[in-house]
Amino acid sequence: MVAAIVLLTILANKLRIAYPILLVVAGLLISFVPGLPMVRVDPDLIFFIFLPPLLFEAAWSISFKEMKKWWRIIGSFAFLVVFFTALSVAIFANHFIPGFTIGLGFLLGGIVSPPDAVSTGAITKFVKIPKSTSAILEGESLLNDASSLIIFRFALIAVGTGQFIWQEAATSFVWMVIGGAGIGLVLGWLFVQIHKLLDTEPASDVALTLIEPYFMYLAAELLHSSGVLAVVAGGLYMSSKRLIFLNSASRIKGYSVWESFVFILNGIVFLLIGLELPEIVDGIRSEGVQVRTAVGYSILVTAVLILARIISAYAALVATIIFRPSVIPNASSRRRRYLMPLLLGWTGMRGVVSLAAALAIPVTLNGEAFPHRNLILFITFIVILLTLVIQGLTLPVLIQRTGLFGGIYNEEDELETRRKIKHGLRHHIYDKLKFKYDNGLNGNPGFERIMKHWEEKINANDDSWMSNESKEIFYELLENQREYLTELNQDPKIDEEIIRQQLYQIDLEEERIKSI
Template sequence: MIEYFPLFLALILAIVVLIMLANRLKIAYPVLLVVAGLLASFIPGMPVLRIDPELIFIIFLPPLLYEAAWTISWKELWRWRRIISSFAFVVVFLTAMSVAIVANKFIPGFSLALGFLLGGIVSPPDAVSAGAILKFVSVPKRMSSILEGESLLNDASSLIIFRFALIAVATGQFIWYQAAFSFGWMVLGGVAVGLLIGFIFMKVHKYLPTDVNMDIILTIVTPYIMYIVAEEIHSSGVLAVVSGGLLLSNKQHHFLSSSARLRGYNVWESLVFVLNGLVFLMIGLDLPEITEGLKQEGVSFTSAIGYGLLVTLVLIVVRFLSAFGAVVTTLIMRNYINVADPSPGIKGPILLGWTGMRGVVSLAAALSIPVQLSDGTAFPHRNLILFITFIVILTTLLLQGLTLPALIRKLKLGGKDHYLSEEETDLLIRREMAAHALEHLTNTYSSQIDEHPLLQQLVSKWEGKTKDESDLKLPTASKTIYKELLNKQRQWLLKKNKEEKLLDEDIIRRHLHILDIEEEKLRHL
């Protein structure tokens, strides 16, 4: 493994350069990474990356799912729970079933079990791809919330289908009542493990003498423990990570210090950045090994491409039909229950139907297929499944990923998610928060305000925030000037540290850290 270390370093540097290029070109970076990996695979002497299939899920999935659970809004997840759950569970099952039927009918040697296996692999859309694209265009909050919620839960449902199909292929039988019991255990056991381990780690953070570094390390270890423990008792590791992540995300302000939250956010952002980049780059780099496997199976390259495009077409059609089916269901059900969006229109379903890019989870699932069955025979059509998955990922990323921004601009999605605009809500929150703090200060510490200049400054500051009509957003010009002043202060501190040999450098670093925090605050003003 050590001989690949320089290659991994080169790949990480390539990821950084390619993502900078993608941002400059305003292209979703997964598209560029996959294409770059594909082109790099043709470079003479490029080593073929081989990862143990059993380690794929453990290495990549737990941190990616955990981070997604931490960043999603529970309020929005609950608000759009009906459409999110329908897409994450019902649509995933319908997609897997459709792929299974088509594969069984048109791909020689494909049983229904193999078809369901392929369907479980390619059914979940990728959140990273959609998120990277939506960064360059403006969409209503409700659409991004639905996409984020769907992607968080559909990974679990698709991998459960994948697991049952894998067992059916390996054993050659499928007993429905055993499958139903196993399904219930996987769901309930996975959620229970995630919540239990999340609760234990929450108490560890809160009551043991941890510091910031320990807290961050514990957050990195937590999803792996959730996943491994759940898998060891044959429940869903994915659901364990998702449920535990949601619990800890909602309770983070009760057991994590502000320093741990601030630094942990940066650590996790960098970790997920590298993991996502490596996976998308590996999608392209894996092509030579996959095509070599096709030759061994005796499947022609053109036939395999045709199968991949056929499956891609099935995925797109089923998702579009499901999106418009959700509209019809909403129009019917609004007469009987309260729905979050009683008049969905057709623009939203069009967008939902076209946001079906596949990526990380599909690749991880495909690569995790064992090379051999328990009796030592080769797993049937493993390389063809890998190649079809590759074609699905590549096609959806290029076709839908490159055209999605133009489609969003063409649709001109309107409609307010809330009664007030984002700017108006931000101003209202700041004023009410200042008024609440001011009331507490004046009622509780009224006798001490005159004795402490700092408290007097806070009173003046919060009184100004409650009255100032212009306190909407810091102008860009003001931000530029303030940034320049912060840089001047940094230069002065560095110069002073250099000139005064006896000055304690730790004090200088402390003030430099404060300036960094001030500059970070500018991003949110």
């Protein structure tokens, strides 16, 4: 499977299409190969295997500054829109799918309501979109997993017990949200202290980060709270402290390890989507449901999902116009103002979380087969397939044809920002050197070379001048640069991704000096 993922991703890049689309289609085609063994994952393990590391890595990658900036729209899409979408699907299923109770409808709605960040990110990389839009989509996908899985859990209880007590549900909901976030923060703080106390080498540091999300998720679930929120909260906290408890070598190696690890996990999940479909088809046939009928239900559910998201996006725009008109773009961007909700509504590709939730439905309930399990699985798979293929292939075209971001995304502005940051760093370090060492190290060859390095910003071919004393000065200056960039990141106009790239370059520079 990993070999297939690598080869198909190379092909997807050459064809300039998002790799999740190609993996799903390829998995479906591979599944028809005669004699191919069935791939099955234990429903009780599917969440635990895939979700914690994927959420943890996403929490480390996202810009918390951008999340705070756009918290209103992120919060509304992650919670209100997910609930509205699940409600819409529940009402539709209850009225139009025979045998579906409102509880089963909410179960299906909770499964298919959260859009997938990996799919959106893989698709939008072929077009330039503003950082604000990217931050909204990433922040929404980080939180909507929790809200959708909370709906999924309550719906599962309602289907199992045949009743839904609002008071108990409200109490459980509060504990799941507050308890999950609290457990994640406590464990995140604890892991930071462990890293600092152990003073581990890079390989051990990275190995420890690989198991931390599993501890967070499992601890919260054992306490009947939200494991998803625990991982997200703990991941965001540890990400904000990465400069404190991880050294430069750990950060560099951790980035590479996690990038490969998450790529493999995502690839396996998308390939599983295609591989599992023929078995699900056999399941619905055994229940007496025609494939054509099930496909019709799936298409209609997909249409409900898309319409609910677009309606929600325009409702958010209207609410903003009424309650916060100051943040609405000026009249010259009226076309952009009214097309943006359409774009946000069209970014609702489903993926990893929906698959994991569908596969996590228990096979039996109270000693009997779970009602309509295979049909729910089939609808989920078709929804994922349709949203990935239809929305995924048309989204880049929609962005390019509408010219929605023309004049917003400016590569020259980004390059100018990078230039200003580098220029500011050089001046900051040079002034630091002049202030702290000028009087005490005059005549020192190593110091004079360092001064020349920062005045001319050139690397000497001969590194023999780098004495231990000079290295210590360099380490101090690199740490000072990190402090400068951290302070600069407080400016809301500065893109945090640029700051992180500069910090990564500093880590590389520190490792280079260590090897001299």
